[in-house]
Amino acid sequence: MEGEEAKVIDARQLVRIEAVHRGFLYQHIYASICLLMAGGAGVERIIVEHDEDVEVVLPGRHIYVQIKTRQDDLASGDISGALDRFAEIRKAHADGDRAGEASFVIASNAAPNGPLKEKLAADDWPKDVALHWPEGPKPEDPCLPVPPASVPDAVAGCSALAAGLPLGLLRPDTLTWKLASMVIYASAGAPPRTDHDFAREELPDLFEQLAVQMQELPTPPAPYRAQINEPALLGDDEVRIVSGLSGAGKTAWVAEAVVHAPLLVTYLDVVDMPGAALATAVAREVAGKMFGRSSGKLGEIFLPGAIGLDMLGALSVKLGEEAIAAHVVIDNAHRVPPSDLEAVAARAPNLRILLLCQPGAAVTELEAKLGIKAETLNGWDEDTIAAALHDTGCQADFADCERLSRLTGGLPFYVINAAVVAAREYGGGVRDFCADVEAQTHIVETAQEVILKRAFESLSAEDRETVAVLSAADVPLSRDEAMNLLMSASGLDKKTAALRLKALPATGAMEMFGNSGLKIHDAIRVLGAADLGARGKGAEEKAKSALLQVMITSIREDWSIAKLGLLIRLFGQVGDARILVEFATDELFHEMGVWPEIEPYLLAIAASEEADPETRLWALDGLAFNDLRDGEAEPALERTNVMRALLEAHELGDDEWLAFGMKRMLAFSRLGDADGVKAMSDEVEKRLPDKSEHRRVFRYNRAWALFKLDQREAAAEEATALVGEYYGVLGLTPGDVFGRNAPELRPLLRKDKDVTDTVKHLADTLDLLAQSVGQFSQRSAMTRIHAMKFYELAQAYNSLVRVGQDLVDEFVWVHDFTGAREILEKNVFPFIQAIGLVSWVLPVRALYAVVLAYCGDHGAAAAEVARLRPYEEAMPPGHRDAFQNQKKMIEDLRLHGGPPQRRVEIPVPLQALFDQRRGAPRAVEPRRKIGRNERCPCGSGKKYKQCHGR
Known part of the structure; x- marks a missing residue:
């Protein structure tokens, strides 16, 4: 799906990367805390990422701090390298290569384990090395903090210290992030901090400068929600344009980005400024920011009698001499003549200018004059929209959020406003709000x-x-x-x-x-x-x-699905009912995920006494078909009652009667009425045309009804025979399918006629066979793999995803969690995203979270659950119950762990069945029979008889 995030190829590598960056962030905030504590502790300098992570220089004394972040307890092996490095530094001080006395600290968010505690208490532990941890002894040096337990605790601690500074209205957490960004910049040795250090005497000016800068900027919204693929605030290009409609969140993006920027950024809103005054305003604001404490440098820039562009040129020269670039954001730049903006850019090559504009002729002219292309903000994705709606008290599932995204462009201000209106006027119902807006019937x-x-x-x-x-x-x-x-x-x-x-x-x-x-x-x-x-x-x-x-x-x-949805709506709006009914009675149509587009029209046709009887019957047939797909037997049976009345009142054909008979037989099977199934089956069989295609379809439906009546052996026997016949009709053998993906199978299909329906029927029959033979065996797993390939060939994507989920259950059952994850990432998610099957997004992502937990990736599982939680209230009751049970399972796996990944207990790992080219798989007995009242192994929390044992 659009906005759906890409899945990583190497999950373990991602875990390692996250741990590294988490460690660096913890280290930078620790250093920021040291900066805030420096003034009252007699500190002369604080150095970052030099000989050690953080170094605190006091009169006659130098403290070296090595910072360690761990998920588990700290062990001796974690600090052995640090102790060796401390020995080298200690020798440099003893030899006189370093001035002053040296002392050393290992600061960790984790407590030492038992063996390390024993070493700390031993006589041979270095007397000049201290170990700090959250619950450990308080640091003796007042310039060093107690190590926070986590990154959030570090941010909270730093913000608490920042709150004690006289910084006016500046939010403490804003100063925390600004300091952390400056520490990151100093750690890289970037100008002006090529020496990696902060001197004590500059800290008051630094804090004041940050406070002044941030108070001149708009306050970012709290919480700030990032947009899709936000551009970087700082860059090396002399001029950039970020263009977006009013309400796109341009100013909020800048305000939030500046909080995390390691350099000073000058912000000017030129909404009412004459173009001729722009150069002077830019020169004065930037010079004051960059050289405000140096009157001599300001005098070189603000020469007597100098006009705006001359001052700007002098400023640029001075910046060049200092080997720095000044970053400037000009908001509402579309209100200034493009020629004035071009003149500013040409005169000040050492400025890095970011123009925030609304789209229009001015932006087009600027792009042409400056030879650049405007960037855009891409709005919020569906998960972010869901979080914003949830905070406003609204209820929305994924499809509702996708619909609101289309109506608002995902632009933050419009989404929030729509949420407020929906909460106030529609009781929080985003779906009803969207329907009214689309129909232009909303009042507010x-x-x-x-x-x-x-x-x-x-x-x-x-x-x-x-x-x-x-x-x-x-x-x-x-x-x-x-x-x-x-x-x-x-x-x-x-x-x-x-x-x-x-x-x-x-x-x-x-x-x-x-x-x-x-x-x-x-x-x-x-x-x-x-x-x-x-x-x-x-x-x-x-x-x-x-x-x-x-x-x-x-x-x-x-x-495309989007075009099909638009086409259906247009047919309905121009009143072409027969074509809509033809859509609804085509099996493949129900695979496209656009049923919500057509259902209202079919309901209207089915209920209309004035509609043509034949058209009305086929509308009922389409509705009954969808009821049966959703497991709603009673509504389907009621619709067949109306179909029977139409057949009795009008002279309709055999095809209409057979459609009625098939649906009624299947509805009886859903209700467990074996006598009703037998009676309808016998009657339908008598009236079947003497054509092989019709008889195969009937046999499949009868086998499906037997399966629903729990007559699995009979269903499997019929399905096995039908699979062989369908392979023969297509001119294929099961061996042809091994090792070939769907695109490789397509050239092997018959070319003399359209076989799409036959391919779909083969896939359906394979799916029925897999369900009938009993789950959780190699036979059923491979049968599902073949079914998925044929569903792809038939473009029956809805069924492909459904069977893909069943296949994931198979993999989890045999403890092949890595294989289950690969199936979701490589075979299921790509189709959901490419085709736009929004109804499957939440169930599949919830299943994915469970699989992640089984894989031991608990952080990713928790993050996925957090992203899904705003949708929970709007989920259908059955899905919501399943999701709540899945959350419990994920938490249980986090606390107690799960079974180990199974290497090879069956002859071939299930994932390899996708690529195996030779030979049939060896028969493997299914795993033990699952009790009807046991909990289903799929993770739904339901009893097996109510879930996959149905």
Whole structure:
């Protein structure tokens, strides 16, 4: 999914990397605490990352501090290298190479273990070496802190010290992060701290300078939530542009980024500043920041009679002499003439200028003049939106968050405003809020509409019409598709339509996707859709009819779930019911994850007494099919009752009767009614056409009904026979499937006719066979692997993901946790993300968290659970119960551990079955039979008979 984070290739390497960076961050905050304690302890200098992690220089004395962070107790082996290095430093002081007395400290967040405590108490422990830990003896030196137990504790401790400084309104945690960033910079030996040290006399000025700088900046929101792939604040480019609509969070991003920046950053908001005054303002603000305590240097810059650009030039020269670059953020830069910004950039090459702009003609001109490309902020992803909604008291599942992201562009201000409106006017129901906004029936105007309406109304009449027409599409269109839409909907010729499209990017209303597509920005599309509706029903229908024809052509050339969803909505809006019913009765349609788009239309058709009886029956068939997929037998049976009434009242055909009979038989099986299944099965079999395709479909459905009646041997026998027949129809053998992925199998399929339905039926039958033969054996695992390959060939992605989850259960059962993780990361998540199966995102991620815990990656498992928690309240009851049980299981695995990873207990590791090319797998007896009332091994917390034993 979009916003879905990439999965790492080497999880162990990630754990190591995180541990290293956690250690460095702990070390930098420890040094920051030392800086805050230095003034009252007689410290002369504090040095970082030199001979030791932190060095504190006192009159006649030098303390060397080695910092250790550990998850477990500190052991002798953890400090042996430090003790050896201490010996070398001790000798340098004894020989006179180093001045003053030396003493040494090992500061750790972890207590020493038993053997190390014995060494500390031994007579041969060096008298000049102290070991500090959180619950240990208090440090004798007042310049050294008690080591915090963790990074959060270190931040809290540092912030508590910062709160004691007279820094006005500056938040203590802000100073903590600024100090930590400066320690990081000094650790790298970067100018002006090439010597890695902080002198005591400069600390008051340093604290004051940071306080002044931060108080001039806007306060970042608390909590600040990062946007997708945020750009770096500091860079080496002389000029950069970050462009985004009002509400995109540009200022908040800068305010938060400056908190963590290791260098001084000058911030200017030029919203009401004349362009001619810009150079003077920049020169004065930057010079005051960089050289405020040096009047002599300021005098060289502010020469008598110098004008703005001359002062700016002098400032740049002075910065060059000092070998430093000054970083400047100019907010609302689009309000200043581009020529003035160009002049500032040209005159001051030693400034690093970041321009924050709203998109429009000014940005386009700046890009051309400066030869650069504007960067953008990408908004919040669905998890971040979910967290913001949860904090506002709203309920939303993943699909709701994805829908709100499309409506707001994911822009933070608009998301928060939408959350406030949904909480106040919709009882926290984000789904209902989104539905009203999309239908333009909401009463409360959102900030998004208020803010953007002014910009929208400032567009020319032609641009507004173009935006309105293109707003009908919520997917990117190619340039030719957009032109065809404009030509049909607005009656334009090709040249005029091309000119309209060419002019639109400069307005900021259009998003460009490389050379492949364009789309009205999601945040503006709400206004465009409202404007289209205001133009009258005729204009709106004309635009949507034109878009429908464009999408019919487009989807044949470049298929996607998003296009299919738009196509369905357009069919429904223009009133073409029969095509919607044809969609709903196609099995493959139900695999696309777009059922929520079509269900409302089918419900309306099925309930309409005026609808054509045949169309109405097929609408009921589609609804019943989906009920059965979801395990809802009673609604499916009720729909077959209505189907039977239609058959009795009207002269409908054999196909309609067979659809009724099949669905009724399957509904009876779901309800455990063996007599009902037998009666319907016999009746359907009598009326079957004498065609092999029809008989195979019937046999599959009968076998599926037997399986649901717990007649597994009979179901497995029929499924085994059908699998062989389907392989024969396709011209394949099971041996052909070993070692080949779906793309490699496709060339082996018959070319003389479309076999998509046959491939799908083979996959269904393999899935049924795997369920019938009993789970947790090599036979069922390999059968599922084959089913997944054929589901991929048939583009039946919904079933592919479902079977993939069952396969993960198999791997976990045999304790192949690494294989289970690989299946999710390499075979399931890629399809969810690429196809956009939003309904599967939360269940699969919850299962992934359990697998991570089994793999021993408890930090990653806890992080995944934390990201899923904001969705919990909006989960369907069954999913919510399963998620709560999964959370308990993850916590239990963290506290007590899980079974060890099984190497090879079966002849071939299950993962290898994906790649095995020769020979059939050796038969392996299934693991012990699971009791019906035992807890299901999948982690759902349910009894086996209520979960995978159904």
